[in-house]
Amino acid sequence: MEDDQPCEEELKLVAEIKEMKARIRTARKEAADADYVTETENLPPLGRLKFKVRKELHGHLAKLTDLHWGKNSDTLVTAGQDGKLFVWDVYKCMKQNAVFLNTAWVMAVSFSPDNTRVASGGLDNILSIHNLEEPEGGTPIELSGHDGYIASIRFTDASHCVTSSGDKSCALWDLQAGKIVHQFLGHENDVNALALASHSQHFASASSDKTAKLWDLREQHCRATYWGHELDVNGVDYFPQCDYAFATSSDDGSCRMWDIRADQMLANLGDDFIQCGSTCVAVSRSGRLVMAGYDDYNCHVWDLLLEERIGIMLGHDNRISCIGSQWIAVATGAWDNNSFIWTAK
């Protein structure tokens, strides 16, 4: 059949793309006048850190898939494949609110900035907005637009969300208009996670195409593509100075930190001890610690500067699926149906 073969124009574009990627690699090398290992090797090590479970949030009857801290560090929302969202008072270890979803297959959850609403999404491909001021979230506002599952959601302000999807795109939604107002295209496979910069000017995405991308929300385009991971990238979280860097976690077992301003990989957190994929990642308040969840049921704690594993968070009985750092404490969710709140001893 005559259209099975790429046409001349395609072949030309493929060659130009290859050349452009080579130019980017060269430009990145030129910016690398200092080596990360050399610059950090004389810093004093931290020693072993011990983390302890302080709160156990039991209630979900199936695997947890996502969690999000509330604005005051005293509430957490968790999503489970029992089709429920629970909003927890984490100090009292009690459910403040429960939302029963129209679908069991929820993959993403997020508080709105003022915490009066939660958004959820999953294999139904629908972005649902629930009002926590109504019993059981009220009747959800259900927004279509993605052609694939919704993996991650964050509110950029009271009336806008960004989402990442199995349809390979990220999207900016106007919640009042009830639709997608911009599609961020470029990933070549499922977009598994996103993180939003604290000033909402950019967001970072993690994809099964083995790359992470940085997207500018004002200019509405992709600012950078980061190559390096050897398998799907599943998790992403910003460095506390969000214009400096962000971290990713991958099925290749490593977590990496990406330098936004020098446009290249900064740190590679992985070693021979870890023989499984990393599923999610969170960065501590100072940026020194990177906590990541793994398929082996553990979370490991890394010293970002010395690229050393310095702690382990033992407690879950199944794969860690989500993690979130809220300054004082770290929340984890796992396929053992539980969420734990940890602090350093």
Place this chain on the structure above:
Amino acid sequence: MSSHREEQVARLKHELEDLSRQCYFQRLKTSTTISEIIQYINSHVQEDPLLNPVKDNPFNPKKSCELL
């Protein structure tokens, strides 16, 4: 050209445009960025409760006995 081939061409053009823009990004040198990252971390370590546990951490168990 079939619509499939047209789609491929459009996708590749978009990718090339994207990469061109990414290529001409004004990069800072790592000598600057790394030292600023280290500086940021060092100046915020004191207020990182995971590295310097806070005194009244509401998540930690209270040490004193409370009268009921």
